[in-house]
Amino acid sequence: MTDLNQAIAQLVDSLSTLSPIPHQLRVSFSWSDSVDPIEWLDAQPIFPKFYWQTRDTRDEVLVLGQVKTFTDPLAAETVLASGQRIWGGRSFDGRTERNQRCLQSFFFLPQIEIVRQGEAWSITVNFGDDLLKTQAALSKLTLVPPPLSPPECHIISTEHSPSYPQWSNMIDRALTQIDQTELQKVVLARKTSLSLDRTVSAAQLLKASRDQNSANFHFMLALDAKHCFVGSTPERLFHRRAQALSTEALAGTIGRGASSEDDLALAQWLLNDSKNAYENRLVVDDISARLTDYCETLAVEETPHLVRLRKVQHLKRAIDAVLNPDVTSSALLDSLQPTAAIAGLPRESAVSFIVENEPFVRGWYSGSVGYLGTQQSEFCVAIRSALMMGDALHLFAGAGIVPGSDALSEWHELDRKVSTLLSLLKPLPDSTREKKAG
Incomplete structure (x- = not known):
């Protein structure tokens, strides 16, 4: 051939x-x-x-x-x-x-x-x-590319925005607003900026993630050689083929266990935890409400099932629909983004809180990436992602804040989510360090 x-x-x-x-x-x-x-x-x-x-x-x-x-x-x-x-x-x-x-x-x-x-x-x-x-x-196409080395480097420094004290104060403000206003849920995020001792390319990080993080969408958008947005996300925004639409509510998170017994215990806790079930139901209700005017039929999975990833476990419910004729994919994009899973509910109140309280701009993080076509369209939610600008590497993660949320627990959840990509950065072998020193 x-x-x-x-x-x-x-x-x-x-x-x-x-x-x-x-x-x-x-x-x-x-x-x-x-x-x-x-x-x-x-x-x-x-x-x-x-x-x-x-x-x-x-x-x-x-x-x-x-x-x-x-x-x-x-x-x-x-x-x-x-x-x-x-x-x-x-x-x-x-x-x-x-x-x-x-x-x-x-x-x-x-x-x-x-x-x-x-x-x-x-x-x-x-x-x-x-x-x-x-x-x-x-x-211009190069047919025999050089091999990519693993993303090996030393992390010189790590800076979180917000810092933990700022995060804790932000959670307190969110819980107060949830208690006193119409706000039901807000998804708050953290940017983790790394200073590395050498440049790691987006392609190096992407290749390592694709090889280790199965059951994820993998994407890279490179506008030029120095500005790349890369990620490995478990969350689909929507897949549309003709009038058939598939989307999902992915909300509710716990880490992975150190042993199979620990893993199972954590999974059972997540499946039975009322706070995480409530968070997932809010996302289901929001997506269903946003799709109602576009659909002939809408079917929601009755109870959440478990999605196990390399570093975390999630609650997920599938949502399938038959669209009305002449519904455009761009209309679906407008309606579904941002979902309650990455902004909150009600959407306008949650976005306002995010804009007023998060100490950084999100940009492409928690947006959507994918394709739009004449036969079908598909987009994923741009979480578990990194922005790479020259020597700077910025990692992003968010956590859904609802009644009962605890600042320290949510901070640890951010750590687990960031580790999807952060754990791919491996220390240099001793021989490489000695060679460089010499």
Whole structure:
């Protein structure tokens, strides 16, 4: 079967005979087992880049270059041709008075989209008005990437925003508002900024996370070589195929046990804890209310089931719906984001509390990333994520605050969630340190 090199050559040859110019061309090929897709994507000199792997690992996508960019997903949805997809996401607080520097949303129709579905690979080229630009992009592709080393480094310093005393005061203010106002739940977050003794790339962190954190969506949005947002999130915002919609309430968290017995005991505690059950039900009720006007039918899993991840366990309830005709994916994005699982309830009151009390801007953290297409669309919630800007590495995590929440317990929950990515940073081997010292 055709390999990637032959597939690219086939596409380049086709460019000289195209008349009229189609929206896209696709060629199937066989991926080499000796090449890691993340390493291949990292080696390419074309931006923006996007990496996507679904949590069932069935779909994997490598996206390069832009034909068009969009700040409004609805505008994109109206111009997409059959089979085309735009990639990107929506931030939590971009283009607000508080966070002018971050985009509210960024989507792009890629020049090159390489897709694995199951074991089948294909490369697609989307065309604009300039075929020479497409040809130039294809000619830049590096076919044999260098291997990525593990994310080995020493953490020189760690800074939390808020600090624990600030966090404790913020929780007290939240519980007071929950007691005295209409606020039922607010999700408060922490940014953990690391100073490292060497640069760790987003691709190094992503590859290590993909290899260790199964049952997660894995994503990377790289606007340029120095600005990358990367994550491994367990939470789907929604998956939509035609009129079939799947979403979920993922809320309620406990850590993993040191032994199988401890793990089971923690799981049973989570399944029976009234505070976590209440937090999960709030998310279910919010999603159901937001979808009602868009759906012919709506079905919610009766009781939460357990989702076990490498560092934490969650309560989850599946929500499935049949959409009314003509409902757009961008309308679903507007309605569902931000969910009660990452903002709170009521949404406006929770967001106001977050803006007034959190000491940092969230940006892409707790937004949504994924794709919007003519046949189907899928987005995940951008938690368990990191913003990488040159030598700076910022990790994010949040905790749902409801009656009965305790500041110290929630702080430990943040630690467990951050460890999804933080634990991937391994100390350098002694031989490497000695070599550097010498």
